[in-house]
Amino acid sequence: MKHIITQLNQAFDHRIRLGIMSILMVNDWVDFNTLKETLDVTDGRLASHIKALEKDDYLEVRKRFVKRKPNTSYRATSAGRNAFKDHLNALEQLLNNAKE
Amino acid sequence: MKHIITQLNQAFDHRIRLGIMSILMVNDWVDFNTLKETLDVTDGRLASHIKALEKDDYLEVRKRFVKRKPNTSYRATSAGRNAFKDHLNALEQLLNNAKE
DNA sequence: TAAAGTACTTTGAAATTCAAAGTTAATGTG
DNA sequence: CACATTAACTTTGAATTTCAAAGTACTTTA
Structure with a gap:
């Protein structure tokens, strides 16, 4: 019998990506600076984690x-x-x- | 207001360490092979994650x-x-x- | 014209994780 | 006794991930 950890999604393994997604589950259209301040990360770091989620088509962007x-x-x-x-x-x- | 992700413990960031701990929360004294089979990892990999948890004094060993x-x-x-x-x-x- | 803000991208380094092979000590097999 | 085997690692070197820091493009404000 396999352990539950095999069902965890690697895309959400990182705490920042976990944070981004948990915010976006309950808020429609959250902007860059709000995410940045809420999660307390640098802009470069936030941008790169967002990019990873975007690459998987887990989020969409509006400019x-x-x-x-x-x-x-x-x-x-x-x-x-x-x-x-x-x-x-x-x-x-x-x-x-x-x-x- | 800080986001909850700041309260996550880095020691448990990795899925395998998460798995080890979740097993050890409900079972007293689990042996190496049981962990290895339950989590479906190689022995070297399991050993290194166990070592990391040991280093933080989060688990103890009995031989x-x-x-x-x-x-x-x-x-x-x-x-x-x-x-x-x-x-x-x-x-x-x-x-x-x-x-x- | 110069400075500042937004949302990045790039770069190179540090940290983490991995598979694979090697190791040690004890036991089992011929 | 010699040799293989098992358990539980350790080591090594490479791949992957993550990071800080600096640079960039575009626009607005002074």
């Missing part, structure tokens, strides 16, 4: 100008939401097992 | 002979249990947030 400033926002795609839900279910099982 | 064969078992220390519980609580919050 526009707000108050004459560039503003980039992100939201989870349905593929992203589904993949993340699966990941959370695996985590939940692991959690429940660990608590008896 | 003896069973049926004339060497048998090494592990269990979580109370420090390990506490640290893992904190980690699980952070994960749980993240999980609940992501599910609304």
Whole structure:
């Protein structure tokens, strides 16, 4: 019988990507700076983790100008939401097992 | 306000270490081969992840002979249990947030 | 014209993880 | 006794991931 860890998704292995996704599960269109401040990461680092999630088509991007400033926002795609839900279910099982 | 990911413990970032700990939370003294088979990893890889947890004093080791064969078992220390519980609580919050 | 803000990209280094092979000590087999 | 085998590692070197720091493009504000 295989252990639950085999059902965890590598795309969400990193805490920052976990954080990005957990924010995007409950908020539609969150912008770069909000993510940056909420997760307390440098912009370069955030950008690279976002890029990784984008590459898997787990999130989509919207670029526009707000108050004459560039503003980039992100939201989870349905593929992203589904993949993340699966990941959370695996985590939940692991959690429940660990608590008896 | 800081995001919950800042409360995740880096020692448990890796899925294999997460698996080891989740097994040791509910089983006292689990041996090397059981861990190896349950988590489906090579012995070298398992040994190195165990070593990392040992270094943090999150688990302790017992070596003896069973049926004339060497048998090494592990269990979580109370420090390990506490640290893992904190980690699980952070994960749980993240999980609940992501599910609304 | 110069400075500042946004959202990156690039670079190179540090850290982590990995497979594969080698090791040690004890036991089992011929 | 010689040799193979098993358990549990350790070592090595390479691949992968992650990081900080610096650089960039575009636009707005002073």
